[in-house]
Amino acid sequence: MEEPMCLIGNKENEEIIVNQEALQILLDITQPVVVVAIVGKYRTGKSYLMNKLAGGKNGFALGSTIQSKTKGIWMWCVPHPMKQGHTLVLLDTEGLGDVEKGDSKNDAWIFSLAILLSSSLVYNSLGTIDQQAMDNLHYVTELTERIKVKSPEGQAMDEEVDESGEFKRFFPSFIWCVRDFTLKLEKNDVPITEDQYLLDALELKKGLGRKVQDYNLPRRCIRHYFHSHKCFVFDRPVSTSNALQRLEKLQESQLEPEFVKKTTKFCRHIYENCNAKTLVGGYTVTGRLLGNLAVSYTEAIRSGSIPCMENAVIALAQIENSRAVQKALAKYEEEMSKNIGKFPTETQEEFLNIHQECEIEATKVFMGLSFKDENGEYLTQLIHDLAAKKSKYSLYNEEESAKKCKAILQNLSGSLESDISDGKFSKPGGFKQFLAEKNSLVDEYKSSKGKGVKALEILQEFLTEKETVEAAILQADQSLTIKEKEIEDQRVRTEAAEREKQILEEHNRRLEVDMENQKKSLEDHKRLMEEKMVEERKKIIEQNEWMIKEKLKEQEEVLKKGFSQESEMLKDQIKDLKKQNDEAANRSLFGEILEAIARPFAYALTARKKP
Ligand SMILES: Nc1nc2c(ncn2[C@@H]2O[C@H](COP(=O)(O)OP(=O)(O)O)[C@@H](O)[C@H]2O)c(=O)[nH]1
Ligand SMILES: [Mg+2]
Known part of the structure; x- marks a missing residue:
């Protein structure tokens, strides 16, 4: 200035x-x-x-x-x-x-x-x-x-409190x-x-x-x-x-x-x-x-x-804590944007690792800026909002994966598509030839890198699309007996069902690791919050101890001068401060608050799993 x-x-x-x-x-x-x-x-x-x-x-x-x-x-x-x-x-x-x-x-x-x-x-x-x-x-x-x-608010109207x-x-x-x-x-x-x-x-x-x-x-x-x-x-x-x-x-x-x-x-x-x-x-x-x-x-x-000093601090904490949530979310976005080039990640675990690193940075920002979040209200909001952001990025990671998988398939399936439209498989032995081409395509697809978490699902989609043509080729193939055709048909269906099962398992496994990750994230948040609260409480106890020392000094002085009434007043104040400190030291470690934060998330997670 x-x-x-x-x-x-x-x-x-x-x-x-x-x-x-x-x-x-x-x-x-x-x-x-x-x-x-x-x-x-x-x-x-x-x-x-x-x-x-x-x-x-x-x-x-x-x-x-x-x-x-x-x-x-x-x-x-x-x-x-x-x-x-x-x-x-x-x-x-x-x-x-x-x-x-x-x-x-x-x-x-x-x-x-x-x-x-x-x-x-x-x-x-x-x-x-x-x-x-x-x-x-x-x-x-x-x-x-x-x-x-x-x-x-906490005091009776007519109560004169000094x-x-x-x-x-x-x-x-x-x-x-x-x-x-x-x-x-x-x-x-x-x-x-x-x-x-x-x-x-x-x-x-x-x-x-x-x-x-x-x-x-x-x-x-x-x-x-x-x-x-x-x-x-x-x-x-x-x-x-x-x-x-x-x-x-x-x-x-x-x-x-x-x-x-x-x-x-x-x-x-x-x-x-x-x-x-x-x-x-x-x-x-x-x-x-x-x-x-x-x-x-x-x-x-x-x-x-x-x-009122207490009210001012409460009002201040509200302003600062909301801001802490916003700043933390912005930090998450900032860190995430540095990683977006890595999408689609090969596995869900890889995605979660990235998410977790960003989340840690965001949480640090929150812990640094927030204070007196005694009911964990703002921390809960942060965890909630971070979970929403995680879902958003997880979805994006899936979309990127789907795009990539489709592109790979498109690339690989060019000759198969033209062979189909040229009628190359409409001849005796055509079905076997079709199968061979299809299988080599699937093998190549499977060995392609960077497909991400949607690899199986997109393959399944592709193969499902081909089912009609496949059935037609099978039926038209005169080198096969009816019995053989039935067996082939059954095999195609079994394979599809197998893949479906795999997809479901994969889906559930992803949910499982998601859940593990969310649990771990909650644990981390709980731990950080606990540390912060212990720190905050320590400060209050220290300040009370300082007050007690100051009051003892004051008491000694007034006693020396013979002001016994004042000394009594100070004695009461000192007693009160000591009581406050005993209470603070003995209070449980905010366990209930932290449990309350965790509960809705655990519930939401179990509800998402498919049978
Ligand atoms: N007598 C005396 N005058 C001072 C002193 N310091 C500043 N002044 C003069 O007193 C006048 C008022 O000073 P100012 O700082 O404006 O006083 P304020 O009204 O208390 O802020 C000015 O003319 C200063 O130059 C001082 O220590 N003693
Ligand atoms: Mg002046």
């Missing part, structure tokens, strides 16, 4: 909308995305810092030039400077808490969206971390009303940037780190009074909702206000060295430590997924409901 673009517009008195052009850019990004969003009051140098992250280019318009910029979330996608194969998506919020632009009711939604869409959230403020800075972050205290974790204990799992990491910081980083005359400075500022006060509660609330939210708390303090970039206005035009050498140093350190931290966005269960978010997430959340808000 050459320059930033508005991703989510937030015009006053209008609905929040996703800009289609920006959406398309996201949808085209197949790489995982590291998403850094910045929030905070207007004119605190947010856009300036985002430009630094984009590699120092001037893209996001700065305060002095933006009077008419659209409010909302602006987006800039750039190649990640350190993580190969990743895209860095910068989200700059425009006009949050800007009184001049009218304090739209949508601002709180924009704040929530920045959280929902990012993997790292930067909160930017001026001066020091004081009460004012905390107050400006009041949106964070309203998040329980703006973000739902679980789908409300889901904020789950926020940590979904929320971005938290980075506080303090600009124009003038204090010394010290506590009781001892130097402290920036992170310690933030943690001290987030310390809770004891007491039950209203004032204490108000003081504690935003701090509590920040500690409890976000899983990591980083802080960067910046000096003033230049000393004169005149120079401040022209900041973007100044050379680095004209800025305060400490400011430059800190900016570099901040950028390095983002590049090195901010991870790609993931969904619950550890699925990595690509630009495509991010675009769909933006649409899903924004639409929830427009329709008057609260964005």
Whole structure:
């Protein structure tokens, strides 16, 4: 992207909308995305810092030039400077808490969206971390009303569920940037780190009074909702206000060295430590997924409901899994088309080998793109559609075989045909001569290569066509007695019946190998799906274990400070997470789901066999 673009517009008195052009850019990004969003009051140098992250280019318009910029979330996608194969998506919020632009009711939604869409959230403020800075972050205290974790369907209407204990799992990491910081980083005359400075500022006060509660609330939210708390303090970039206005035009050498140093350190931290966005269960978010997430959340808000992370993931999985099926089928076609020159294959087994190779490639594509296909719904569809494609190609292989066999017969039977029409066999001993020619034709046909699976059937068709002529020649042959003619006639019939039997056997044998192949394919799919599900489950268990560790840390801290009520709450949450993990570890290996996938196919296969 050459320059930033508005991703989510937030015009006053209008609905929040996703800009289609920006959406398309996201949808085209197949790489995982590291998403850094910045929030905070207007004119605190947010856009300036985002430009630094984009590699120092001037893209996001700065305060002095933006009077008419659209409010909302602006987006800039750039190649990640350190993580190969990743895209860095910068989200700059425009006009949050800007009184001049009218304090739209949508601002709180924009704040929530920045959280929902990012993997790292930067909160930017001026001066020091004081009460004012905390107050400006009041949106964070309203998040329980703006973000739902679980789908409300499973909950009773009047049930007040506190889901904020789950926020940590979904929320971005938290980075506080303090600009124009003038204090010394010290506590009781001892130097402290920036992170310690933030943690001290987030310390809770004891007491039950209203004032204490108000003081504690935003701090509590920040500690409890976000899983990591980083802080960067910046000096003033230049000393004169005149120079401040022209900041973007100044050379680095004209800025305060400490400011430059800190900016570099901040950028390095983002590049090195901010991870790609993931969904619950550890699925990595690509630009495509991010675009769909933006649409899903924004639409929830427009329709008057609260964005629900679980629902969004379900909706996303549906979109992605349908696409995974389509991509896998396209892969099958692509691989098959490379092999089409080998048709007709000599045997059905050869055809099935080709099919199987293509199927494996297709399934790999599906497994790579799909996620959370918990009921095996999309896998079933894939297996079904692949089976249909296999039938189509199998039929084509048969048609090619039939064509080839007919061509061979046509070629071989030329002289026999002209001998018949010339009446060469209408003489005593003619029948024997006819038989000899016919048999040598059949022998030659049988030894011809590349006839494929229809060889017998087409021969049978050919010989059946000749039956009338054969009978006539036999009857006309005066060198044979009636008895001999009867015997010959019987032999012709027996031979035909024999071939018919052979054809049927061959047909059934083909079905048999088809069935074996289908069974094996099901087994393969089952195995791959099982592996994938084990992997997915492992990720969930790992994530829960990480949550437990985070909560234990939090609990230790609140216990140290004597907040026993909070500690109890955390204890419950930890207990719950442990229970979830025990359940996940003990659940059977999706056997039932996989059996259910296999059943209709096994049934369809047995039904096709001829008696
Ligand atoms: N005092 C101060 N001004 C800054 C800083 N960084 C940028 N500015 C200037 O502040 C004005 C607003 O910056 P901008 O990045 O647009 O702020 P935003 O509204 O938060 O995005 C511009 O004139 C910038 O040059 C800083 O660290 N301190
Ligand atoms: Mg800005």
